[in-house]
Amino acid sequence: AQSVAQPEDQVNVAEGNPLTVKCTYSVSGNPYLFWYVQYPNRGLQFLLKYITGDNLVKGSYGFEAEFNKSQTSFHLKKPSALVSDSALYFCAVRDRGQNFVFGPGTRLSVLP
Amino acid sequence: DTGVSQDPRHKITKRGQNVTFRCDPISEHNRLYWYRQTLGQGPEFLTYFQNEAQLEKSRLLSDRFSAERPKGSFSTLEIQRTEQGDSAMYLCASSLVTSGQADTQYFGPGTRLTVL
Numbered sequence: 001a002q003s004v005a006q007p008e009d010q011v012n013v014a015e016g017n018p019l020t021v022k023c024t025y026s027v028s029g030n031p032y033l034f035w036y037v038q039y040p041n042r043g044l045q046f047l048l049k050y051i052t053g054d055n056l057v058k059g060s061y062g063f064e065a066e067f068n069k070s071q072t073s074f075h076l077k078k079p080s081a082l083v084s085d086s087a088l089y090f091c092a093v094r095d096r097g098q099n100f101v102f103g104p105g106t107r108l109s110v111l112p
Numbered sequence: 113d114t115g116v117s118q119d120p121r122h123k124i125t126k127r128g129q130n131v132t133f134r135c136d137p138i139s140e141h142n143r144l145y146w147y148r149q150t151l152g153q154g155p156e157f158l159t160y161f162q163n164e165a166q167l168e169k170s171r172l173l174s175d176r177f178s179a180e181r182p183k184g185s186f187s188t189l190e191i192q193r194t195e196q197g198d199s200a201m202y203l204c205a206s207s208l209v210t211s212g213q214a215d216t217q218y219f220g221p222g223t224r225l226t227v228l
Contacts, residue, residue: 043220046219090154099157100155103154104153105154
């Protein structure tokens with residue numbers, strides 16, 4: 001069965017510093033990988049996805065993620081964090097079937 | 113706004129009552145998903161529709177839960193005889209699936225259910 005792990009419940013970073021939110025996955029076959037962000041009292045917003053091709057995927061709001069097949073990871077990154085990036089981030093995986101599995105989420109706090 | 117909408121945004125009910133939630137997807141999207149999210153957790157898949165056909169249901173979806181998408185547009189999720197454990201945020205998402213492409217799901221704001 002597919003699964004997603006986000007090993008950090010909370011990530012704190014100073015504004016202007018680079019940020020990384022970690023995600024590892026387990027799935028049979030080639031995965032489809034996604035990152036979503038959730039702000040308080042709002043639905044999930046799509047950031048980016050990896051389907052195939054370049055391992056470095058660029059998405060919304062300056063975020064990017066790197067797919068690493070050997071480490072089964074899909075870490076989310078941003079070169080320079082903003083206070084407004086503070087939110088809950090979810091990694092999700094889908095195999096060749098239709099079922100999405102989300103990780104438990106990582107709360108990002110960007111400190112001014 | 114042409115995003116996914118859900119109604120109501122909040123619902124408070126007493127244990128044992130029935131509740132129904134509505135989801136209106138992005139208009140051209142052919143696939144519609146329902147998820148449940150509890151505090152501190154990621155969304156858990158409940159069911160999804162391809163047009164009007166319900167193609168998959170999670171084992172989380174007990175007999176008290178039923179979902180419909182009668183005309184392949186909006187969808188309803190009904191919970192009968194609600195229990196306190198049903199208290200959660202119910203999320204709807206829609207996507208456009210084309211042959212050979214992985215769909216991106218776009219989420220609504222959710223309906224927060226509180227069962228007293």
